[in-house]
Amino acid sequence: MRKDRVLNMLDNAEDNIVERLSVPALTDNEKERLLKMSMSKLEGMSMNINAEEEVRGVDVYRRPRWHRFVSVAAAIALVSGAVGTGFLLKRSGKKPEDSFHAVVSPEQTTELTTADTVSTDVTTELATENTVIPGTSETTADYQAIAVDLMKAMNAAELASSGMLNTDANSPLASDSNYFKIVDGNIKGFDFSTMENVRNFLTDNFSGKFYEQHSYFIEGSDPFFKEGPDGLYARYTGRGSIYGWDKYEPEIISSSEDSFVARAEYEIAGTTFQVDMTIVKSEDKWRVDSATSTLSDPDANNTNNSNPYVSLCKSKIEDKWNELTNESDNVSLDFVFNDLDGDGSPEFFLMYGNGEYNYQIDAYTYKDGALKAIGNLPGSHTSFAVDTSSRKLVLIHAHMGAGDYSWYTMENDALKVIKNEEFEYQEWGSNEATSRQDINYLSKGCIYKIGDGTVSYTQPECPINEIPRSNEINSFTLDIVDQLYASAAE
Amino acid sequence: MTGNEYRRLYAESPEKAYAALFKVYCDYVYAIVYNKLNRVAQREDIDECVSDIFADIFFSYKRNGEDYADLKAYIGTIAKRHAINSYRSLKLRSERFSGDSDEEFASFADDTDIETNSDDRETRSILISKINELGEPDSTIILQKYYYDRSSGEIAEMMSMKASAVRMRAARALEKLKKSLAAAGIML
Structure with a gap:
């Protein structure tokens, strides 16, 4: 400490104190120099925006669905000098099964825990039909058994790339601190502990488009797995796309000698999704060639198509989508409903941007048959949450091991912060501040675009120290807005 | 604005x-x-x-x-x-x-924790109120010199005063502040 700084007790003070400290502290020359520095940086940001988006796009591609959590994980890795890496990165000694429990509901966990035996059961049960597919040597039961095994592989791949690998957070790769040493590569019976095993896993289970979607495990300049001097290393998270199967009961909807399509449904937050898996045989082995998720029955999920408020919200989303996709190939929109003023008509919040650095949140209320803006907030490294008691919006900002919770209400048609609490963390969810029970992640919808691919998904409300379940539909769909609204309006 | x-x-x-x-x-x-x-x-x-x-x-x-x-x-x-x-x-x-x-x-290698506690908050609150009681321009000079660590010459430039006047006012204001804080049980 400098000897003349006798007022150092004012460091790291509360907002009102800092406001009082806002006295002239810079000479005119210093101010002029700082303004020039800012302008110069602005110029650089503007000139490099396309290149920057491209680079960031790669980052986003690795974390489209959980990018906010990943930000937390990344922050922790930086903060602690790779001591902890968030709740997505498990510490040594934890079994993958333990990690998995954090992702799914207890009921689902129970069923999935016993899933290893499902294949046999299904085979046995369906073998009673044992219908030989015309022109093939396999029966329907055979195809179902094959599909079950491959569904498990799909699930393992998503879990592995969603932070469920057991890695040592204290052992980053010397050449790239984004990678951590894998100490137990077992995910639901699949071994990801060596690069050879990962390659074999991919080539044994996936082909065609589905293989390409997962080739980032081992290929490219920024693969998910990297070999280190003493074993295999993995990034803290990858793409993350867990199929929410409660049970492994695929239906075979078409088949031929060397390919068949299996359909399996799952339900999240009252919405049923179905995954059609095209499974192809080559070199005497069956592999998942492609998988498409769709709403199982779109009409059944659209309960508010006639609601004019929801239609306006959809239009707002669509307008923002069109605006941003005209500018960039990397776009993300998150949206939630929350009844801030308790009038039974939930307010609408839309977070959007081309990258974590420029996310914004627009907030609207429904008034006189129109959307009325009630506020605009920065959305960088921010997640939507809800106070479990008041049911009012809480925004969680977390980055680089520090953050804050902000509770919101609405007064005079404007957002108002009720209170704000700061916190720190080494590992998200590991301390009281980041595992508190009075705040849940808010049920939300998201539509994002990376390059040519567009994905829509919803995720239900869940505790902040858990990873929300979610689904993905490989297309732009506003149907999910209806479901979100219906849930919030209840 | x-x-x-x-x-x-x-x-x-x-x-x-x-x-x-x-x-x-x-x-x-x-x-x-x-x-x-x-x-x-x-x-x-x-x-x-x-x-x-x-x-x-x-x-x-x-x-x-x-x-x-x-x-x-x-x-x-x-x-x-x-x-x-x-x-x-x-x-x-x-x-x-x-x-x-x-x-x-x-100099970075300390374990400074940016968490604050209630005692610190109370102390800061009292300190700021005592600084405010000094009145202007002394309260600003005190902050510039003893919080922002600016020299008397720099403060003089920012406040359109003579450096000697800043030095004198800063010294007197600091003494006054110390006494005021001591009465409140806070030692600078």
């Missing part, structure tokens, strides 16, 4: 808008950044962080044309988040370089 005023200025000339916004909020942003970083950062790091913040604010409006209902709150939020991020980066840097003989990083 409000969001509307900024928008109007921007329409006239973006450069004018940048300069005006910077002029109005420079001290505020600097206060936020300095408050978070000064224990772990060099003055250059603080300057870097402040310029990053304004570049971000300018860029955000330039790119998105957003209307900020409460411009000050928006700027405060951006500044605070940037400052916390910089704090973390600097801490990491110090940890990475710990054991290094480079003195630049040695």
